[in-house]
Amino acid sequence: MSDNACDCEVLFAVAAACVCVCVCVASPAPTISFRKRAGSLPVGRHRLQHEGTELLIVNVQPSDEGDYECEASNVAGRAQEIIQIDVQGIHTTL
Numbered sequence: 001m002s003d004n005a006c007d008c009e010v011l012f013a014v015a016a017a018c019v020c021v022c023v024c025v026a027s028p029a030p031t032i033s034f035r036k037r038a039g040s041l042p043v044g045r046h047r048l049q050h051e052g053t054e055l056l057i058v059n060v061q062p063s064d065e066g067d068y069e070c071e072a073s074n075v076a077g078r079a080q081e082i083i084q085i086d087v088q089g090i091h092t093t094l
Contacts, residue, residue, distance in 0.1 A: 014089030018057040019049075022070035024079060030072035037067040037082075062087050 034055040046057045070081045
């Protein structure tokens with residue numbers, strides 16, 4: 001990660017799994033966190049992997065669309081990366 005935000009767009013099909021990776025090389029080792037900018041992470045369908053550097057979302061749904069933020073921070077400062085998730089597939093309304 002750099003000191004500036006980096007925008008990425010990722011396309012996923014409905015019911016697929018999504019992995020967002022946050023890579024940051026710093027000393028001391030940073031604390032990594034993920035959040036969804038407009039809402040919360042999918043309840044019961046997300047987990048952090050690989051020492052918190054990967055956000056896994058299973059059974060991707062249309063409601064998962066949006067901007068996700070990865071932040072790495074330590075005593076030297078912080079860096080952010082924005083990942084835009086776009087869900088492709090059949091959107092049905094009951």
